[in-house]
Amino acid sequence: MSEMQSARRGRPGYDQQGILAVAVAAFNEYGYDATSIGMLAERLGLSKSAIYHHFGSKDEILDRALDSALSSLEAVVEEPTAGASSAADRLEQVLRGAVHVLVDQLPAVTLLLRVRGNTEVERTALSRRRTFDRRITALVTAAQDEGALRDDIDASVASRLTFGMINSIVEWYRPGGREGADRLADDVVAIALDGLRKR
Known part of the structure; x- marks a missing residue:
């Protein structure tokens, strides 16, 4: 599978800083308590396990x-x-x-x-x-x-x-x-x- 096809499938290869930036935006928008790892995974186009690869917890x-x-x-x-x-x-x-x-x-x-x-x-x-x-x-x-x-x-x-x-x-x-x-x-x-x- 080419990189272009992979990107289209919603797996942009976020690094820790990229995930952090999206998470902070979500925490500011919805509040920390109301933001779940599932919500972050959806925003990022990643699986929860991909997030947990970079961070142990919310x-x-x-x-x-x-x-x-x-x-x-x-x-x-x-x-x-x-x-x-x-x-x-x-x-x-x-x-x-x-x-x-x-x-x-x-x-x-x-x-x-x-x-x-x-x-x-x-x-x-x-x-x-x-x-x-x-x-x-x-x-x-x-x-x-x-x-x-x-x-x-x-x-x-x-x-x-x-x-x-x-x-x-x-x-x-x-x-x-x-x-x-x-x-x-x-x-x-x-x-x-x-x-x-x-x-």
């Missing part, structure tokens, strides 16, 4: 997707501070990096922001999110201590409001629209940090 698929989003966000906080001489500069870099992660990994981050802790995988992801949030709050506190940001706003409130704005990107941003990631990051930094900077 939980493993979820874990891989959430880990991808979280690892990218964590890397933004951990990457070297090129040109950042202050906590405020570092905070700006982190905000810009987070916007890029949301734009680059929109489906996976959307999924991350929708988890509620119903499974062990989700609880682990939420724990990592809380650790990330604490690191952002610590960065805001350091920038306040430097005198770069106003200190009449609680650091945890400032970081939650700022990331609430960034996280809202998943609800309305469409790739290929008027603003790319760089311009969007400029807008986020202007709105978030101009309101927080000391006058």
Whole structure:
């Protein structure tokens, strides 16, 4: 049988990343609990066993997707501070990096922001999110201590409001629209940090 005939029979030879992308789209569309392996197999044109060849369970698929989003966000906080001489500069870099992660990994981050802790995988992801949030709050506190940001706003409130704005990107941003990631990051930094900077 030729490759063309095989493709027509609905067996496109998805690799792990391809299966993951289709699964994340389905989880976002129907919800994780309502999406079955059978539904994924139908969407992919594969057998369930073909999916299980790549992933041991639906939980493993979820874990891989959430880990991808979280690892990218964590890397933004951990990457070297090129040109950042202050906590405020570092905070700006982190905000810009987070916007890029949301734009680059929109489906996976959307999924991350929708988890509620119903499974062990989700609880682990939420724990990592809380650790990330604490690191952002610590960065805001350091920038306040430097005198770069106003200190009449609680650091945890400032970081939650700022990331609430960034996280809202998943609800309305469409790739290929008027603003790319760089311009969007400029807008986020202007709105978030101009309101927080000391006058």
